[in-house]
Amino acid sequence: MTKKSSATAESQGDSGTGRPGFAGASVNAALTAEQRIHLFRLMVRIRRFEERSLRAYQAKKIGGFLHLYIGQEAVAVGCCSLMGKDDHVITAYRDHGHAIAVGMEMNPLMAELYGKATGCSKGKGGSMHFFDPARNFWGGHGIVGGQVPLGAGLAYALKYKGLKGACMTFMGDGAVNQGAVHEAYNLAALWDLPVVFVIENNGYSMGTSQARSSAGELGRRAEAYGMAWGVCDGHDPYEVRAFMDGFLDLARNKCKPSLVELRTYRYRGHSVADPDKTYRDKAEVEEYRSTKDPIQVFQNMLVADKVLDEALVGRIDAEARAEAEASAEFAEASPFPDVSDIQKDVYWEADNPSERRSGGRLFFN
Numbered sequence: 001m002t003k004k005s006s007a008t009a010e011s012q013g014d015s016g017t018g019r020p021g022f023a024g025a026s027v028n029a030a031l032t033a034e035q036r037i038h039l040f041r042l043m044v045r046i047r048r049f050e051e052r053s054l055r056a057y058q059a060k061k062i063g064g065f066l067h068l069y070i071g072q073e074a075v076a077v078g079c080c081s082l083m084g085k086d087d088h089v090i091t092a093y094r095d096h097g098h099a100i101a102v103g104m105e106m107n108p109l110m111a112e113l114y115g116k117a118t119g120c121s122k123g124k125g126g127s128m129h130f131f132d133p134a135r136n137f138w139g140g141h142g143i144v145g146g147q148v149p150l151g152a153g154l155a156y157a158l159k160y161k162g163l164k165g166a167c168m169t170f171m172g173d174g175a176v177n178q179g180a181v182h183e184a185y186n187l188a189a190l191w192d193l194p195v196v197f198v199i200e201n202n203g204y205s206m207g208t209s210q211a212r213s214s215a216g217e218l219g220r221r222a223e224a225y226g227m228a229w230g231v232c233d234g235h236d237p238y239e240v241r242a243f244m245d246g247f248l249d250l251a252r253n254k255c256k257p258s259l260v261e262l263r264t265y266r267y268r269g270h271s272v273a274d275p276d277k278t279y280r281d282k283a284e285v286e287e288y289r290s291t292k293d294p295i296q297v298f299q300n301m302l303v304a305d306k307v308l309d310e311a312l313v314g315r316i317d318a319e320a321r322a323e324a325e326a327s328a329e330f331a332e333a334s335p336f337p338d339v340s341d342i343q344k345d346v347y348w349e350a351d352n353p354s355e356r357r358s359g360g361r362l363f364f365n
């Protein structure tokens with residue numbers, strides 16, 4: 001089945017509720033004021049966490065890479081807010097937003113950035129490898145497109161176990177030309193896997209614009225595999241939820257895969273080591289920030305709806321800043337992992353030698 005679904009105010013909004021636009025779509029109209037505030041708070045917490053992590057990086061407390069999600073918050077929060085108990089998420093290395101959106105706390109995340117033993121991956125993963133299996137969050141992957149076949153595998157496991165869940169498999173616009181991504185599309189379609197492939201199109205793959213790197217509409221490639229697909233703006237969490245709801249339903253209840261493209265934007269460079277001066281205009285960043293900033297967009301709607309007022313916005317912001325600050329203190333005070341742990345949690349077979357089936361060596365000296 002091939003289906004294109006572009007979220008528009010006409011198609012998704014005002015489902016008999018009298019509320020305009022995407023806020024009126026049934027999946028949003030059902031939200032209580034507390035749930036709306038929760039979505040807003042998540043977006044603010046992601047932003048403040050990342051701003052604090054940037055300062056820690058600049059102070060040389062964090063090594064390696066740090067890819068910030070700032071500007072894209074409505075995508076992770078909108079998508080992950082739709083998760084039921086058998087829904088799963090896997091993503092690429094720009095993973096801080098998804099981690100907070102699935103409910104991870106800041107302390108183990110900041111500690112992971114600092115490389116500390118109290119980090120969610122025991123300090124051995126860093127920014128690109130946040131994981132929380134208890135929250136159905138499967139990382140955090142550094143090889144571009146590498147997580148996409150794994151997402152198809154998670155969906156396969158859901159189907160195999162007879163669970164009515166979906167696996168949201170996120171990737172960047174730079175991943176869509178990888179061979180493994182197309183192998184995953186093919187198997188998902190061939191085997192009717194309950195996966196939603198989500199392209200977070202932030203316009204750039206490192207310093208290369210999407211227009212210079214990928215031909216055609218990224219979502220339309222689904223047609224070659226007979227999959228449903230759609231395109232949607234990703235800066236309003238109501239819009240993201242209204243759009244994603246149908247694709248998740250297709251996976252959970254009809255066991256059908258789909259491919260969706262959410263158009264978003266990153267404010268910062270590819271990573272904090274990217275000077276970000278050679279491939280795009282400052283004016284382009286400012287244009288998005290001033291007209292489509294996801295936190296501002298949602299705040300304006302919630303204030304107009306009297307769900308938020310200025311005092312509450314201020315309180316949410318101050319709490320998120322304080323939480324981020326406390327997480328940096330927690331990370332600072334935590335110990336580094338012990339050298340003797342360096343080969344633990346790397347290979348399952350190394351941790352369970354009595355059940356090892358493979359031969360050869362697992363580690364180099």
Ligand SMILES: Cc1ncc(C[n+]2csc(CCOP(=O)(O)OP(=O)(O)O)c2C)c(N)n1
Nearest residue numbers: 094142143144172173174175202204205206
């Ligand atoms: C297989 C592979 N090739 C190249 C790289 C180097 N690399 C890291 S990030 C990146 C760009 C990916 O861009 P995109 O998928 O759009 O994600 P975004 O950074 O925009 O979130 C590249 C080429 C890599 N990590 N893996």
Ligand SMILES: [Mg+2]
Nearest residue numbers: 172173204205
């Ligand atoms: Mg990109």
